[in-house]
Amino acid sequence: MTTLWIFIALFVIVSLALIWVPHLRQKHMLKAEEAGVRKQTNLELFETRLAVLEKELADELLDQAEFDALKKELEISLLQDMKQGSEDESLSTEGKPKSIVWPSIMSVVVIALSAYFYSTLGAYADLDKAVPDNPHAGMDANQIMDQRIQMMEAQAKSEPENSQLQFSLGHAYISASRYPEAVKAFDRAMALVGTHAELLGPKATALYYQANQQMTPQVQSLVEQALELDPQDPSTLLLVGMDAFFTADYEKAIGAWQTILDSDRNDVDRSAIMNAIESAKMRLQGGMGEMPNDANHQQVKGTAKTVTVEVSLSDELKDKVSGTDILFIFARNTEGPKVPLAATKIAATALPTAVTLDDTTNMGGNVKLSDAKSVEIIAVLSKHGSVKPQSGDIQGKVDMVEVGGTTQLVLDTQVQ
Incomplete structure (x- = not known):
C-alpha cells in the first residue's frame, strides 16, 4: 500500500509540473520579449533621428539653437513613446490574459486518473476496518510464547523492582524450555521479596528439567527447603508427584498430589490434578508401572x-x-x-x-x-x-x- 501511495504522489507531482511550469514560463517570456522589442525599436528611431539632426548641423542647414530645440523635442518624444509602450503593455496584459483553461483541464484529468488508480488497485475500503480480532493469527504456539516473553522482558527492564513480573517471567521461561533463564528470574524475585516456598518450588522445577528430569542434590535441597517453609506449596508438591510418577512410585505421587487438593488452594488446576491422581491409581492397580503397549x-x-x-x-x-x-x-x-x-x-x-x-x-x-x-x-x-x-x-x-x-x-x- 505504501508503494502505491508513493507512485500516485510522484505521478501527480510530475504531471502537474509538466503542465504548469511551461505555461507560466511561456507567459513570462512573452511579456519580457514584447517589452524588450518595443524599447529597442524606440531607441533605434531616436538614434536615427538624432543622426539626421547632427548631419544637418554639420552641413550648416541648422544653427545651434535650432539643433538644440529639435534634439530636446526628440528626447521628449522618446520619453513619451517609452511611457506609452509601458501603458500599452499593461493594457495588453490585462485585456488579453493567457488562457489557463487547458492547464486546468489537464490538472483535473491527472487528479481523476490518480483517484481511479487508487480505487482500482488500492484498498481504501479496508481503511475503516478494525484490527483483526486475533493478533496472533498465523503464529504457532512457540511464536506466541516468544512474543509474550519479549513483551514481559521489555516490561521487566522498565520495572526492575516488580517481583510479581519476575515470577511470571520465570514461569514463562519454563513453558518455553528456557530453564537457565527461568532460574535467574526466580532468583531476581527472591532478591526483591526474600526466600519463599512459592519461589523455591518453581526454581526447583526449572533445575529439574534442566537436568533432564533428574532429582539432583540441588533440586532435592530446594524441594526440602520449600516444603519446610510451606508443606502444602503446590508447585513443589507437583514436582515431587511428577518425579515419583516417572519412577513408578505411584503411592508417593498420589500422596503429593492429594496434599494439594486437601489444601483447598484456589490457584491450582484441581481438575488436572485429579486426573493425574486417577492415572497414578490406574498404574498402581495395573501392576506397578505397566504402560500401554x-x-x-x-x-x-x-x-x-x-x-x-x-x-x-x-x-x-x-x-x-x-x-x-x-x-x-x-x-x-x-x-x-x-x-x-x-x-x-x-x-x-x-x-x-x-x-x-x-x-x-x-x-x-x-x-x-x-x-x-x-x-x-x-x-x-x-x-x-x-x-x-x-x-x-x-x-x-x-x-x-x-x-x-x-x-x-x-x-x-x-x-x-
Missing part, C-alpha cells in the same frame, strides 16, 4: 486424533543399543501440568519405526490426547526398564507437534 491401539486406530512419531537412532549411538533395551515414548500437553497424555513402549530391536499415540494409549483419567491442541514428545531408550532417564540411557525430544500431525524424533542424547 503399541499393539493395544491397533483395533481402534484412526477413530480419534492421533500423533504419529517416526523414531530413529542417531548413527553415533547405534553401537550403544542392546537387544534387551526398551523404548518408552510418551506425549505431554504443551500447556498445563506436565502429565503424560499418552504413552507406549516397544522393543529397541524395532527401530527405526513409526509409533502412533492416541486415546487408546492414554495414561488413564479424563485427560485425553484428543483434547490437546499440541504436545511434546519424549522418548527414552532405557537399559533399566524405567521410563525415567538414567545413566547410559538414550533419549530424544520433539518440543511441539500438533495433535493430528506427524513428526520425526531422533534418539541422539546419551544420559550421563
Whole structure:
C-alpha cells in the first residue's frame, strides 16, 4: 500500500509540473520579449533621428539653437513613446490574459486518473476496518510464547523492582524450555521479596528439567527447603508427584498430589490434578508401572486424533543399543501440568519405526490426547526398564507437534 501511495504522489507531482511550469514560463517570456522589442525599436528611431539632426548641423542647414530645440523635442518624444509602450503593455496584459483553461483541464484529468488508480488497485475500503480480532493469527504456539516473553522482558527492564513480573517471567521461561533463564528470574524475585516456598518450588522445577528430569542434590535441597517453609506449596508438591510418577512410585505421587487438593488452594488446576491422581491409581492397580503397549491401539486406530512419531537412532549411538533395551515414548500437553497424555513402549530391536499415540494409549483419567491442541514428545531408550532417564540411557525430544500431525524424533542424547 505504501508503494502505491508513493507512485500516485510522484505521478501527480510530475504531471502537474509538466503542465504548469511551461505555461507560466511561456507567459513570462512573452511579456519580457514584447517589452524588450518595443524599447529597442524606440531607441533605434531616436538614434536615427538624432543622426539626421547632427548631419544637418554639420552641413550648416541648422544653427545651434535650432539643433538644440529639435534634439530636446526628440528626447521628449522618446520619453513619451517609452511611457506609452509601458501603458500599452499593461493594457495588453490585462485585456488579453493567457488562457489557463487547458492547464486546468489537464490538472483535473491527472487528479481523476490518480483517484481511479487508487480505487482500482488500492484498498481504501479496508481503511475503516478494525484490527483483526486475533493478533496472533498465523503464529504457532512457540511464536506466541516468544512474543509474550519479549513483551514481559521489555516490561521487566522498565520495572526492575516488580517481583510479581519476575515470577511470571520465570514461569514463562519454563513453558518455553528456557530453564537457565527461568532460574535467574526466580532468583531476581527472591532478591526483591526474600526466600519463599512459592519461589523455591518453581526454581526447583526449572533445575529439574534442566537436568533432564533428574532429582539432583540441588533440586532435592530446594524441594526440602520449600516444603519446610510451606508443606502444602503446590508447585513443589507437583514436582515431587511428577518425579515419583516417572519412577513408578505411584503411592508417593498420589500422596503429593492429594496434599494439594486437601489444601483447598484456589490457584491450582484441581481438575488436572485429579486426573493425574486417577492415572497414578490406574498404574498402581495395573501392576506397578505397566504402560500401554503399541499393539493395544491397533483395533481402534484412526477413530480419534492421533500423533504419529517416526523414531530413529542417531548413527553415533547405534553401537550403544542392546537387544534387551526398551523404548518408552510418551506425549505431554504443551500447556498445563506436565502429565503424560499418552504413552507406549516397544522393543529397541524395532527401530527405526513409526509409533502412533492416541486415546487408546492414554495414561488413564479424563485427560485425553484428543483434547490437546499440541504436545511434546519424549522418548527414552532405557537399559533399566524405567521410563525415567538414567545413566547410559538414550533419549530424544520433539518440543511441539500438533495433535493430528506427524513428526520425526531422533534418539541422539546419551544420559550421563
